[in-house]
Amino acid sequence: MTLAVRCSQLCKRYDNKLEAVKGLELEVHAGECFGLLGPNGAGKTTTIEILEGLLEPTSGVVEILGRRWGTDDRELRELLGICLQETKLPEKLTVLEILQLFRSFYATGQEPAAIMQKVALSEKAQTWVTKLSGGQKQRLAVACALVGNPRILFLDEPTTGLDPQSRRQLWDIVREFKQNGGTVMLTTHYMDEAERLCDRVAIVDQGRVIALGTPAELIAGLGGEHVVEFTLDGGNGLPIAEVSGLRSVRSARWEGECYSLNVGEPHIAIPALIHTVRDRGLSLAGLTTRHASLEDVFVTLTGRHLRDQ
């Protein structure tokens, strides 16, 4: 399989001595959708901007489609489509004008009209950027990244702050790009986005990759694909060790408000749990079960939630 992106021993230290990326290793295969998932400040933007050639790494090697920044810049720029975490496009230009502008920068590419159709903005061709909704603005930003017919699409938090419908529209655009043979690398701190959209995910925390694989593999790595959460009347009267020892329970944590268990087979674990609770003279205040998610992978690995800040 050919590599779209490879980086190894990537480090980035900002002027203020903060080490945002600490020896990061990544390989993105051509034709896949690869996600960097991590909490705020994990170093996702720093990493992706180094890959995009917009930031200098302090040390490390970056190869994009077998080429390197510093020697093949012009060629690489023609091959990449980029969507920054925050860009304010010129407010008083229309959608069509902005796409014509970006199209003019590339030697080859798509007609603005075709790209507008693809991102469902044809009706807004003559509308100023100020008058677009958040989701439409974001689709325009992605359109600007697509207009040069890139081979790799870099998206930095493309759906942050969007409503569910706008997020799904964006996912469809990304899927279509991938179906046509494109490679996608995106960052997100939405676990559901990573699970649904990405073929493979790297979970990043404090500048390092702490887990890598397909969403299914990562979740399977928990040992149990189900999560059982319960609360007791009167707090945490049940020792964790006792809960962990129950049949089919792979791991257990006290989360401050409730117990959280990774469970292989809920129909075995739950009766055992109820039994233990009753034996101890305690009573259950609530119990829920759900499928494990990447969020649980992150919590298991770091003891923190993705959204904790």
Place this chain on the structure above:
Amino acid sequence: MRRYHPLRELVLCRFREFAREPEVVFWVFGFPLLLAIGLGIAFRNQPQEKIFVGVIEDPAAATTVERLQANPAIHVEIVSPEAASKALRMGRLSLVLALGHSVEYRYDPTRPDSLLARSQVDAALQKAAGRQDPIAVSEKQVTEPGARYIDFLIPGLLGMNLMGGGMWGIGFVIVDMRSKKLLKRIIATPMRKSDFMLAMFTSRMAFMLVEVVILLIFGWLAFGMIIRGSWASIVAVAFVGCMSFAGIGLLVSSRAQKIETVSGLMNLVMLPMYVLSGVFFSAERFPQTVQPLIQALPLTALNNALRAVILEGSYLSSQAGALAIMATWGIVGYLLAIRWFRWN
């Protein structure tokens, strides 16, 4: 030819963004015209002003008043001694006459109106008393277009406008784009940086042409200003000035991340030149010791050259010195800017 040419698209976008900001259009094109109208009216050449004179109560006052009234420009009144000194202090009267065995003139010699009053009043009194002037004189009064305040003002406003255009149209616009991460976004494309710079300068040049034509045509229509120089030399001078300030504007924008920072820098550049460089009054009024400095400023050079070609019809070659000063500022500004420029 490519369907979408980057230079053309960049310039077109600059024009569109400009035209869609009514306030900016007003400040660039409308405001100088309003200034010209306001100042042109305030400092229009007025008929001679009246001279206000007081005569302190005295039996002989009436005759003196009568003699003074022979000159229609002199307005005389009889006043009490207290009222006289108060009116003199407050500036209502320019001169007070105290009659005795001689005529005493009371006035403040630092007030130009008082000096004028003294000489006019003295002449009127002496003449009425029979003085003969040994030299015969005649008068021919001239108020010609070309020598009025408005004629002086309009080239100055044009110079000021070209300076503002370079600062706002390049300096401010670039920092605004940087603060919105737009610069970073466009260099993430294969766009040539030189195309971007060229587009900024090309659009500045186009705005410059419109500014020159609007102000001069306005001066001609509204104030009958006479343009003596050729349009070619006027545009050539304006072009060099425009490019000079574009270079300085680029320098000002090269590092600033926030528009507050660049606004401060722009004021730092522009405010001294508004005052020193002869926009509203001649730069020659400043003391001799600071003249070398003032003459070396780009706006002084631009204003001098514009006035020379517009008002006196000077040839471009006679303005080589001024053009060289402007070019130096522009080129040095541009080279430093390119060295320091940050795209993100």
